[in-house]
Amino acid sequence: MKKSSALLCSAVVFLLLAPEARAITGDKPEFKKLADDVYAYVGKVNDANAMVVVTTQGVVVVDTGNNQPETRNILKHIQAVTRQPVRYVVITQNHGDHIGGTPLFSPPATVILHERVAKDWSAWKSYQVNTWRKRFPERAEALKDFHPMDATVTFSDRMTLRLGGKDIELLYVGDPYNPGDIAVWLPQSGVLHGGFAAYKERHPDIRPDYSHGTTWGMLKQLEALIALKPKAVIPSHGPVMNLGDLQVMIDYLLLARQRVRGMMDKGMTVEAVRKQFHMNEYKGWDREAHFPVIAATIFRELRGEGPEIFPVTEKTVRGKIAKVEEEGRYLTIVGDGGKQLSLRISNATDIEGVPDRSQLKVGMKFSALYEEQKERNETLQMKVEP
Numbered sequence: 423m424k425k426s427s428a429l430l431c432s433a434v435v436f437l438l439l440a441p442e443a444r445a446i447t448g449d450k451p452e453f454k455k456l457a458d459d460v461y462a463y464v465g466k467v468n469d470a471n472a473m474v475v476v477t478t479q480g481v482v483v484v485d486t487g488n489n490q491p492e493t494r495n496i497l498k499h500i501q502a503v504t505r506q507p508v509r510y511v512v513i514t515q516n517h518g519d520h521i522g523g524t525p526l527f528s529p530p531a532t533v534i535l536h537e538r539v540a541k542d543w544s545a546w547k548s549y550q551v552n553t554w555r556k557r558f559p560e561r562a563e564a565l566k567d568f569h570p571m572d573a574t575v576t577f578s579d580r581m582t583l584r585l586g587g588k589d590i591e592l593l594y595v596g597d598p599y600n601p602g603d604i605a606v607w608l609p610q611s612g613v614l615h616g617g618f619a620a621y622k623e624r625h626p627d628i629r630p631d632y633s634h635g636t637t638w639g640m641l642k643q644l645e646a647l648i649a650l651k652p653k654a655v656i657p658s659h660g661p662v663m664n665l666g667d668l669q670v671m672i673d674y675l676l677l678a679r680q681r682v683r684g685m686m687d688k689g690m691t692v693e694a695v696r697k698q699f700h701m702n703e704y705k706g707w708d709r710e711a712h713f714p715v716i717a718a719t720i721f722r723e724l725r726g727e728g729p730e731i732f733p734v735t736e737k738t739v740r741g742k743i744a745k746v747e748e749e750g751r752y753l754t755i756v757g758d759g760g761k762q763l764s765l766r767i768s769n770a771t772d773i774e775g776v777p778d779r780s781q782l783k784v785g786m787k788f789s790a791l792y793e794e795q796k797e798r799n800e801t802l803q804m805k806v807e808p
C-alpha cells in the first residue's frame with residue numbers, strides 16, 4: 423500500500439515536471455494501411471513520418487525516418503508487405519530527420535529531389551559526404567565511393583512518377599523562400615503526404631533564418647493542398663490528418679500573423695514580441711517552445727525582410743557529455759575548462775566512436791568541431807570515447 427502511494431506520488435511529480443510539449447503520437451512507431459498499397463509510417467512521439475507506396479514494379483518511399491533504427495524499421499515493415507525492392511526515395515524536406523535514412527535504400531534506389539535541395543546536396547562538404555557513407559555500417563561496401571548526388575533525379579515545379587500503373591505526383595508550391603519542400607499526391611487513392619506545410623496539433627517549426635520557409639509560403643502551400651481534397655494526409659510529423667486539419671492550420675497561421683501584426687502596430691520590439699507571443703487558443707498542441715521563433719519569423723516577414731543570417735564561426739571543444747536529450751539530438755557538454763555548451767547533433771554530423779547519436783550517454787569523453795550559432799550550436803564532427 424505504502425509502495426503504491428509512493429509510486430503514485432512520483433507519477434504525479436513526474437507529470438508536474440513533464441515539459442509543456444506534449445507528444446501526440448504513441449511511444450511506438452506505427453505502420454498504417456491508408457489505402458490499397460499505401461502505408462503511413464507514423465514516427466513515435468512525433469518523430470518524422472514516412473509514406474510507402476507499393477507497386478508491381480517496385481516500392482516508392484517518401485522520406486526516410488528519424489534516425490537509423492527508424493529507417494531499418496521502415497524497411498522491415500516494407501518487407502513484411504511485399505517482396506518488391508525499393509526503387510525510388512522521394513524527399514519532401516531537406517532536413518536530417520527526413521533525408522537521413524536515404525543511404526539504406528540508395529544505391530540502387532533512385533532519389534528524387536527538388537532542385538533547391540539538389541543544389542544544397544551538391545555543395546556538401548566532405549564531412550557530410552563521409553557521414554552519409556558511414557551512416558549504415560551494413561551498407562559500407564555499397565557506399566564506399568558513393569556521392570549522395572550520384573543516384574538522383576531532380577525537378578523544379580511538378581513531376582509525375584508512374585510506376586506499376588500508379589501515379590505519384592510531386593508538387594512544389596514556389597515562393598522565394600521555399601527551400602525545396604514538396605508534397606506527394608496519389609490521385610488514385612486520395613492520399614497526400616503534405617510535406618512541411620502539414621501539421622496537426624503541433625506548433626510549426628518555422629524559423630527566422632527561413633530554413634523552413636515562411637508562414638506566407640506555408641499558407642500558399644496549404645491552399646494548394648486543400649484544393650486536392652485529399653481523403654487522408656500524412657504530415658511530416660504527428661498523427662495522420664484530414665482535409666479539415668489543413669484548414670485548421672490555415673486559421674492558425676492567419677491568427678499568428680494577426681497577433682504579431684497587432685504587437686508591431688503598438689510599436690513593440692522584436693524582443694518584446696518574442697516574449698509575449700502565444701497561441702493559447704491551441705492549448706495542448708505540441709512544441710509550445712516554438713512560440714518565440716515563430717514570432718520572430720513572422721516579425722521579419724511582415725517587415726518584408728529576408729532571412730536572418732548569422733555569422734558562423736567554427737570552434738572546437740573537448741570535455742564530457744553532461745546531458746543527453748531527444749535520443750542524442752541535443753547534448754550539453756561540460757568542456758575541460760568547466761564551461762557548459764549546448765550542441766545540436768544532426769544527421770549530417772560525422773560521428774566517431776558510436777554507431778549513431780542514439781548511443782550517446784552521459785559521462786562519455788567527447789571532442790567536437792562545431793559551428794557557433796545563436797540558438798543551438800551545430801556539430802560538424804565529433805568523437806566520443808566511452
Ligand SMILES: [Zn+2]
Nearest residue numbers: 470517519658
Ligand atoms: Zn522533421
